[in-house]
Structures are given as C-alpha cells and as structure tokens.
Amino acid sequence: MSSDETPNVPTPRNSREAVREKAQQVHAQQSRARIMRRIIIGAVAIVAVGAIGTAVTMAVTSTISKPTMSPKGMTSDGIVVQNVIESATEPVPSDPSAEPTEQATPEPSASLAAVDVHIYVDYLSPGSGEFERANARQLAGWINEGVATVTYHPVSMLTASSNGTKYSLRSAAAAACVATHSSAQFYAFNHELLIDQPEVDSNGSTDVELADLAVAVGADNPKAVRNCIEDADYVSWAKEATSRALAGPLAGSDDLVLTSAPMVVVNGEAYVGSLKDPAEFSQFMITVAADSDATPTPSPSTTEEPVETPAAEETPAK
Numbered sequence: 364m365s366s367d368e369t370p371n372v373p374t375p376r377n378s379r380e381a382v383r384e385k386a387q388q389v390h391a392q393q394s395r396a397r398i399m400r401r402i403i404i405g406a407v408a409i410v411a412v413g414a415i416g417t418a419v420t421m422a423v424t425s426t427i428s429k430p431t432m433s434p435k436g437m438t439s440d441g442i443v444v445q446n447v448i449e450s451a452t453e454p455v456p457s458d459p460s461a462e463p464t465e466q467a468t469p470e471p472s473a474s475l476a477a478v479d480v481h482i483y484v485d486y487l488s489p490g491s492g493e494f495e496r497a498n499a500r501q502l503a504g505w506i507n508e509g510v511a512t513v514t515y516h517p518v519s520m521l522t523a524s525s526n527g528t529k530y531s532l533r534s535a536a537a538a539a540c541v542a543t544h545s546s547a548q549f550y551a552f553n554h555e556l557l558i559d560q561p562e563v564d565s566n567g568s569t570d571v572e573l574a575d576l577a578v579a580v581g582a583d584n585p586k587a588v589r590n591c592i593e594d595a596d597y598v599s600w601a602k603e604a605t606s607r608a609l610a611g612p613l614a615g616s617d618d619l620v621l622t623s624a625p626m627v628v629v630n631g632e633a634y635v636g637s638l639k640d641p642a643e644f645s646q647f648m649i650t651v652a653a654d655s656d657a658t659p660t661p662s663p664s665t666t667e668e669p670v671e672t673p674a675a676e677e678t679p680a681k
Contacts (some may be wrong), residue, residue, distance in 0.1 A: 438614070443514045447506050482626075483613070485518055486560065490638050491624050492557050516608065520623075525561070525563075532601050532602065536600065541553075
C-alpha cells in the first residue's frame with residue numbers, strides 16, 4: 364500500500380489508522396463467521412448431496428441471466444458529495460511537502476461561485492491518489508462552504524494491471540455499492556480507497572476486504588453493502604460507465620472524453636495542471652469561476668434616439 368505523506372487530507376493520520384484497525388477487526392469477525400458457516404454447510408452437503416447438482420445448475424442459470432444492475436443516487440455515473448464531516452480549516456501549502464503559509468490558497472467563499480467539479484477516479488491509478496491527497500482538504504472546504512459542487516465518477520481504466528484480480532473494476536463497483544446503500548459514507552469510502560491504494564500490478568484488496576472497509580467507515584446498511592460488493596452487483600455497470608466516459612461527452616462538458624485517470628472537469632473545462640499542487644488547482648478553479656461569472660459588456664444600441672432637425676424650407680416651384 365502507498366503511504367500518505369502529505370498533511371493535506373481531511374482525515375487525521377490517527378483516524379485513518381483507526382479505520383484500518385476497524386477494517387481488520389471486521390475482517391477477523393467475518394472470517395470466524397465464514398468458518399462456522401462452512402462447517403455447517405459441509406455437514407448439510409453430506410446429508411443432501413443429491414441436491415447439490417440442482418443447486419449448482421440453478422446458480423449458474425441465475426448468473427447467466429442476471430441483468431446489469433444500475434446504482435441508485437447517481438447522476439451521469441457519478442455521485443455528488445453533499446458534505447464532508449471532518450473538513451479541515453488549516454491553510455493548504457502550494458507544495459504538499461512544504462510548510463503551510465499564512466494563506467496559501469484564497470478563501471473559497473470569497474473566490475468561487477457556482478463551480479461544478481467532476482472528478483473521474485480509478486482507485487488503482489497513482490495519479491488519482493496524488494490528486495486526492497493534495498486537494499482533499501480544500502475540496503472538502505469548498506463542499507462544506509457550498510461554493511462548489513463536487514461529483515466523483517468511479518472508472519476502471521487499469522483493470523488489467525492487478526495480476527488478474529481486476530481490482531480497478533471491482534473497487535469501482537464497490538464504490539457504487541456504497542453510493543447506493545450508504546450514500547452518506549461514500550466520500551469516506553472513496554477517500555480511503557484513494558489515499559491508501561495498492562501498488563499497480565499488485566493484487567489489491569479482495570471483495571471481502573473492500574466490504575470490510577465499507578463497514579469500517581460506518582456504512583449505514585452494512586449487510587446490504589457487503590452483499591452488494593461480494594456479489595459483484597455493479598461490476599457490469601462499472602464496465603459500461605467507463606465505456607461511456609471513454610466515448611464522451613463527459614458530464615458537464617460538450618465534447619470532452621475520458622483520456623486518463625484522474626480527469627478533473629471544472630465548469631466543462633479539463634484541468635491539465637499539477638496533480639500535486641493544491642494552489643495551482645485552486646487558482647484554476649478561481650479562474651474558471653471568474654470566466655463563468657463574467658458578463659459580456661453590452662454592445663452599443665443600434666437604435667438611436669430621434670433628433671429634431673429644422674424642417675427644410677420649401678422651394679417655390681418655377
């Protein structure tokens with residue numbers, strides 16, 4: 364797992380460690396429960412061996428005919444973050460490794476207005492993790508201030524980069540499960556996946572571990588979330604959502620298509636600056652907001668007021 368070396372995240376380090384410890388405890392409890400279930404199932408299987416073939420046939424048939432399920436509460440394959448409970452108020456350094464200055468980024472309420480932000484993230488993409496670690500704090504502040512609408516779009520561009528486990532795809536589907544069954548905890552789940560990522564070309568977390576993490580961050584309906592993740596309910600949706608993003612246009616834009624992860628679109632304009640510099644991203648936000656709020660200077664009126672002129676004297680006819 365990659366480590367979080369920047370202070371620019373809304374959750375303190377000890378809180379993240381508590382989440383990981385909670386996830387490990389949940390995993391241990393689930394493991395014990397699974398062992399007991401396997402013992403019981405094994406005993407029943409010995410008695411009812413004749414029914415196993417029928418059960419397997421039914422399961423295979425059900426899997427084949429299972430339709431693509433769509434997550435709830437999503438708009439254009441993304442979920443809007445309504446608020447962030449543990450937002451931070453400390454200044455954000457322009458360089459994540461630098462010491463904070465008195466005011467490294469402008470106050471959001473004074474600088475932004477009605478900014479629409481769409482963030483396309485692959486939970487295996489190092490760049491997605493870098494952007495989250497660098498910008499999570501100021502994004503959380505803007506969300507809580509109500510000066511920016513932030514929508515996260517889980518995508519799976521690195522499905523082939525996890526030793527065949529398809530972690531990129533499975534984690535995007537898991538995020539959709541949390542969004543559907545426990546939307547208030549989506550941000551916390553999304554944030555944990557991004558700041559504590561597996562390495563590219565590693566196996567990544569199992570579905571059970573992803574479900575344990577969802578429970579650890581406080582999922583409202585842990586049973587429904589766990590079943591959704593472990594049953595891979597939204598894997599097909601994750602594939603299709605990624606295909607839609609690749610085809611475009613992306614949400615909030617006229618002609619943009621997904622070319623990499625992360626891809627950040629602000630008021631229809633793609634951010635192409637540093638993923639690690641929160642001050643640069645903040646300036647981009649302010650610039651885009653200013654451009655959006657600018658009103659064109661009225662052009663001069665083409666209708667002139669009538670001007671009275673002396674009537675021409677009539678020339679007598681000769």
